[in-house]
Amino acid sequence: MIDGFGNPGDEAMRTYHPLIFPGPPCPRPGGGRRSAQASAGFTLLELLIVLVIIGLLAGLVGPRLLERLDSSKVTTTQTQIRELRTALDTLRLDIGRYPTTEEGLALLVSAPTDPQLRAQWRGPYLEDALPDDAWGHPFNYAYSGTGNPPFSLYSYGPEGKPSADGTANKEIGILPKE
Helix, strand or coil: CECCCCCECHHHHHHHCCCCCCCCCCCCCCCCCCCCCCCCCCCHHHHHHHHHHHHHHHHHHHHHHHHHHHHHHHHHHHHHHHHHHHHHHHHHHHHCCCCCCCCHHHHHCCCCCCHHHHHHCCCCCCCCCCCECCCCCECEEEECCCCCCCEEEEECHHHCCCCCCCCCCCCEEECCCC
């Protein structure tokens, strides 16, 4: 049957388009047709296979990402130490000396109590507050008065403290002279 525009009607479409209107269902081994609800989803086996593949990928990629995270924390801490050293050098140019161990790195952000040094102090020498290392631990500073530079400025690394048994720790920075 043809409609008023020269197009075949519904009945004619059924005969001309077998993919759209396939006709009677093919017989299935279990008998009958599969309902739309039964074919709308994944089987348990398909889901388990996908989960196993995701688990394998996570097992291969995860450790590499964690290695990158650790190396980026070391790089961040090394950069912070270079910035602190530059600030300490600028402080020395202004007041004529590095901070003592007792004054510590706090002298970079707050003026000294000595009136003579306070007049020469042109800080703060850091834009923000005194930073912690990449693991959230404070930096260690000690003034020795000898060597180049005459101070040590370092981080204990992920542990945040010296090793208890005296073995080498993963200190990062300008380490104390032994």
